[in-house]
Amino acid sequence: MSPIQRLLSKLYWRSDDELQRLSQRGVKPFLELVVHEEATAWSRFEMPLGRRVWLWRHGFISQADVLYDVDERTRHRYLSSYQRELTRPINxxxxxxxxxxxxxxxxxxxxxxHRSTVHGHLHRGQFTAVDAPESDSNGEAKNANDRTTDSVARVKEYLTSANRLVLKPIYGVSGNRVLICSVTDGSYSVNGEERSEREFEELVASLDGYLVCEYVEQxxxxxxxxxxxxxxxxxxxxxxxxxxxxxxxxxxxxxxxxxxxxxxxxxxxxxxxxxxxxxxxxxxxxxxxxxxxxxxxxxxxxxxxxxxxxxxxxxxxxxxxxxxxxxxxxxxxxxxxxxxxxxxxxxxxxxxxxxxxxxxxxxxxxxxxxxxxxxxxxxxxxx
The missing domain is CATH 3.30.470.20 (ATP-grasp fold, B domain)
Structure with missing residues (x-):
């Protein structure tokens, strides 16, 4: 039996608390960790295989070797990667x-x-107002039918007025697909990258399921x-x-x-x-x-x-x-x-x-x- 086989055999037969919990709660959270986290971390965090397997056995993934001071003495002080996956049903x-x-x-x-202004919602090229009622130049409320619902026109209108906007998907985590937009003297920028007016319009036209939000000044x-x-x-x-x-x-x-x-x-x-x-x-x-x-x-x-x-x-x-x-x-x-x-x-x-x-x-x-x-x-x- 090779060293790797002996190590895996030991892992399989050792019935500690984490493995019992894994078998009781199902393997889906563990598989999600492997697919989304461990696969990309393997080459970044180099360590002996024995150390990596020890981390896995206790519910951690490889990055914990660098992030935490985790060993047999301290591991119970940390919420493991696997345990974090088990927090999903809490709410x-x-x-x-x-x-x-x-x-x-x-x-x-x-x-x-305590909440930011959400100007509107972008859906299939259409803009739907969310927060404040539409108003004209005199501050009088206007019927929504008096304003264009074209998403590109409305986003450009709000951006020109505020200079900065945040466009973010209704569903999303870790800042993924969030677009921080600005305009200065007709020059557009998205997440720090310059865009021509046409490029900006094409980007906005492509967005579906996005919110048009104010940029909160810190x-x-x-x-x-x-x-x-x-x-x-x-x-x-x-x-x-x-x-x-x-x-x-x-x-x-x-x-x-x-x-x-x-x-x-x-x-x-x-x-x-x-x-x-x-x-x-x-x-x-x-x-x-x-x-x-x-x-x-x-x-x-x-x-x-x-x-x-x-x-x-x-x-x-x-x-x-x-x-x-x-x-x-x-x-x-x-x-x-x-x-x-x-x-x-x-x-x-x-x-x-x-x-x-x-x-x-x-x-x-x-x-x-x-x-x-x-x-x-x-x-x-x-x-």
Whole structure:
């Protein structure tokens, strides 16, 4: 028997907790990990086969070897990749309200101060207004029939007025297919790439199932972190099954880079900095280890501006307001909120996530080290 065969045989016959859970819950989550994550990570994260198999056996994929300080002693402190897949059913049928960005926007209608404006919906070349009623130059409401519903004309109209717009699919994650558009003196740009007017029109005409959203202007401190992206905070809230109230499990500040701009997504090359939940102070920023190793930055690697030690202005008020907002939705106990701080203590919700990624949190600190967080996942049969 070859060394690989002996290793696989040992893996097969060892009946530890993770393998028992895998057999009880089905192999679909594991297969999804292999197809979507592990297949692309194999060559990026080099390690002995024995180490890789150890990670698999405990529900982790190869990137955990670099992202986390995980070994036999610490593995129970981290939510594994497999366990993260098991969080998908937590919100039940209400997860649709988070997956569908238009529905989520409607859900937040009673909290208008914390939601961005959605001008309209693009469907098969047609524009349908979503938020504010149409008005003429005198501010008088106009009948929708008096305005063209052509998607290209309406998007150009809003873009010319605001200079920047966000076009995003109703369904989508990780910033995929999000288009940040701008126009200056008749010159168009989409995600930082120049487009001719004709190219821009053709792009808009091709969009189906998209929302036309305002570009939310961030507070000065976020501009100081990195000016060329909207730098959002991902806040993970959970509903405590014992106290019957929501709490903030963790929070990180995402910061754009030249690689990710005009977006800030960690998976696209942005930085993640832990937020001290008591003070709102940022720690060092870190990028996803595309080259197989982590690099920590106390200052922005491109601008030199401070990251570590920066503070979210009005953090205590942000926490209170967001926790109160989460408290209005006990039927949705698990939400990853993406917010933009607009002024001290004020924020706009960009979107909510029903199955938040956890790497962006756990690269800084293990989630399950917090007893309250562990209790939540136990209650929902994730661990």
């Amino acid at each position: 039940g049928q209400w997860r649709t309200a988070l997956q569908n960005k238009l529905l989520f926007h409607r859900l937040l209608q009673p909290f208008d101060a 507070a000065d401190y976020a501009d100081d972190l990195f000016r060329d992206s909207s730098n959002t905070i991902r806040v993970l809230t959970m509903w405590d099954p014992d106290t019957d109230e929501p709490f903030i499990a963790d929070a990180v500040h995402r910061i754009g880079t030249e690689r990710s701009a005009p977006r800030d997504n960690w998976s696209r090359g942005g930085l993640s900095a832990a937020i001290d939940r008591s003070t709102g102070r940022l720690g060092e920023g870190v990028q996803y280890p595309y080259d197989g190793s982590l690099e920590w930055h106390s200052t922005h690697p491109e601008t030199g501006n401070a990251i570590a030690g920066s503070e979210v202005p009005g953090w205590e008020a942000v926490k209170e307001k967001l926790t109160a907002l989460a408290g209005r939705f006990p039927q949705i106990p698990y939400v990853g909120w993406d917010i933009v701080v607009t002024d001290p203590g004020e924020f706009t919700v960009i979107e909510g996530n029903t199955c938040s990624g956890v790497r962006v949190f756990q690269v800084h600190r293990p989630l399950l080290a917090d007893p309250r967080v562990r209790r939540f996942y136990e209650h929902h049969d994730v661990i």
